[in-house]
Amino acid sequence: MLTRDYLTVKVWDLNMEARPIETYQVHDYLRSKLCSLYENDCIFDKFECAWNGSDSVIMTGAYNNFFRMFDRNTKRDVTLEASRESSKPRAVLKPRRVCVGGKRRRDDVSVDSLDFGKKILHTAWHPAENVIAIAATNNLYIFQDKVNSEMH
Template sequence: MVFEEPEDPSNRSFFSEIISSISDVKFSHSGRYIMTRDYLTVKVWDLNMENRPIETYQVQTIPFVGFYISLYLQMFTVHDYLRSKLCSLYENDCIFDKFECVWNGSDSVIMTGSYNNFFRMFDRNTKRDVTLEASRENSKPRAILKPRKVCVGGKRRKDEISVDSLDFSKKILHTAWHPSENIIAVAATNNLYIFQDKVN
């Protein structure tokens, strides 16, 4: 059995093989699904349907308020804002970074890392996502994580960060989710951050 999504010939480029190379794969806790992570996307595959993924989350940011997660379309972006930077990412070897992905305990939320110490969470049920940042300011007890948004245009709002301002040396490659609690761990270079859903 081979799980493979047919490539659209109109999207083929010099970088196609590099960015579609799978850097991580995980079975869901239920055993029904497999999740894969490549440079730009997270895909969820049903074990009974190998011809295409049932969900694709492309790693890009969309505004959201709160700890839990926001998605609007069936195709979501993880790093889509980086497409215009693939040449420079190739030159500085960042395009070869291997990001991991992880399920929460109920398989309803997916988490993966990104650049600038950002990490992304995708809620499969509500179709919502959020981008959060692991930083010393956010690691204080009782600190509330504020959603972040990366923009590609020249004009940006106060709460947005330009794709040109991203620090590609700060990256979250490794993530973990507690098997039964809403507790996550993200590794940012030599720091390990632990975040917990707020308790009333």
């Protein structure tokens, strides 16, 4: 079973109710901002999560129109962005990185500049194909991976 709380995604074995068998940090960079997120009600946002068809990759939404993917086999994760630029035909999704603190690369996004009004609450994965649907505010994005059969 797959569950999502505010900061993590957890995989559970229903025969082992004591603790999850896997835990993935979704946006640990927000831990220091939990008080302000509570004050503006963001802490109550309900992000969905989804498996790919083989249950080997988990996807969930985040703020700033970002969504996260976690490969359960390799333990790699990636942050991607649903945007007008990425929705053009044949566009390649570029990994994004959120940084905490002053030192960052050119394409990094500062945690202080995240837009909490732009959030991906709803995600879905086609059961047999590598096609995902992402709902961001009033937009629906559909991405298909024609190169790889797994993540990215």
